[in-house]
Amino acid sequence: MPAHRMIDVNGIRLHIAEHGEGPLVVLLHGFPESWHSWRHQFGPLADAGFRVVAPDQRGYGRSDRPADVSAYSILHLVGDVVGLIHALGEEQAYVVGHDWGAPVAWHSALLRPDVVLGVAGLSVPPPFRGAQPPLAVMDRRFDGRFYWNYFNRPGVADAEFARDTRTTLRKFFFMASGDAPGAVGVERMLVEDGRGWLESVPDPEILPPWCTEDDLDALTESFSRGFTGALNWYRNLDRNWELTAPWHGAVVTRPALYVYGDRDPVPAFPGTPDLIAALPRLMPSLRRKPIELAGCGHWTQQERPDEVNTALLDFLTELRG
Template identity: 80%
Template sequence: MVEHRMIETNGIRLHIAEQGSGPLVVLLHGFPESWRSWQHQFGPLADAGFRVVAPDQRGYGSSDHPEDVDAYTILHLVGDVVGLVRALGEETAYVVGHDWGAPVAWHTALLRPDLVRGVAGLSVPPPFRGTRPPLAAMEERYGGRFYWNYFNRPGVADAEFGGDTRTALRKFVYWASGDAPGAGEGRQPLVDPERGWLAAMPEPDTMPDWFTEDDVDALTESFAGGFTGALNWYRNLDRNWELTAAWQGAVVTPPALYVYGDRDIVPAFPGTPELIARLPELMPNLRSRPLALPGCGHWTQQERPEEVNTALIEFLTSLA
């Protein structure tokens, strides 16, 4: 049974969900999600002998939402994971992340390999720091229409997503899923600066079976405090590039697993297909070739829970 409580760490309070006993596995959600994006992983991982903990990360759900944009750098996010592991009475953990949670997991393994027994990323591949600030690079490439640049405009996406939160989330989840028309065709997430992003997304008559209206309700409730905290993660992309200069050329050394959907928009980002193809040579401890899930869109562990659970349990038990 999943239990809930608050943990104080790194100067903030985090809401966590937890189940099971054994080696600690920390599950990190992405945007726009919550701990509940891992609901299909708790039981299987706990039954496999692991202590499973999924926080609402800072700026999300019932956890604290610091007001300062600068409070959402990658160093703060990694610090939250490190502090959480310590607050739970553990010295080491397996760290698994999806979407934005994946860069946090990868960077935790990069910056604190002593703490990470193994790392897995879903959707977003391991970080290899580019030669230019990412927001500036995408601004130039797409004339400011890439969604990172749109999210970087103070208050704009906050208002669009917060205007009708339930409709926004229904549209966004469906649009990025493997069930949406055009998924997997190499499209880029470009935003009309006048109309916004949601206007171009169809509202589905019914949600996919893997994401029910009850799931929509729960996710909507988790954003009762608005989207600004979550969007502040994107507003630190260039700052993160500056802060991680010392790790230019460094690679993730703990045992690693990477899983993605072949209809996911993220692995089609510029340069990402080439990166994924080279991961076996770039990652010294990648335990298997990148696992592509046929027909799966962006919401990896929710769209394909059985395949993800099988891959995670096989990976984790091989290291336990």
């Protein structure tokens, strides 16, 4: 079992879970998750001779939650990764991210290749900055119904999700999993005008086998202070687009790995399937073709821990060797 402690990074305190000794591997969770999302990776990675650290990122779990929305920009989040690596007494690390943690991992490698030895992303592919701010693009494409736009309405999603935290998380995890019925597509991510997102999301009577009641209890506890800090990440999407202008057209040059599920709605976003198909050409630093996991939904490392661990261990041990 990992040990837990608080650590000072960039003027805030982050809660971390850590296990093992050796080269440092930083695991970055997504939304709505916590360090607990990596529970299946600690043992195998530590047994293979790595020091594994998974923080609750800013705005999540026991970590600090700055009140200023602008304190959740991609530069702050990358700064936390770099600061964490240094606070742990290391100069470099391997960085792995899932969901929102994947853009943080990719941008850490893009902005600070001197610190990142190798990078792996689960679900969300490497960043290729678009020509226009993302919120406006999605607003036009989906008439304001896309969940990014819904999350940007101050206090709205915060209140909806906090009314019954456990039910919110149960619905989230089932809806985006490979176990949810129906076709995979962006339709799952749309919010009808005048309704909350969760209103049309099914509430499963029985959780999928990869998510136990104990897992849901741990996740529910991590959101006991609400969802605002986590939602503030989405409220910086256009700010991130502005801040990353100097890197427009740049690609990740550090050794990279990308893994996703064929029933994950995120890789089905508009334009993303074409991007994934083109990744071996667009990003030569990929050590192998994108790995697609059959029957896997959005919660990649939780739904398919054995396959993800194998892919990570092959990648990390190759780089270490």
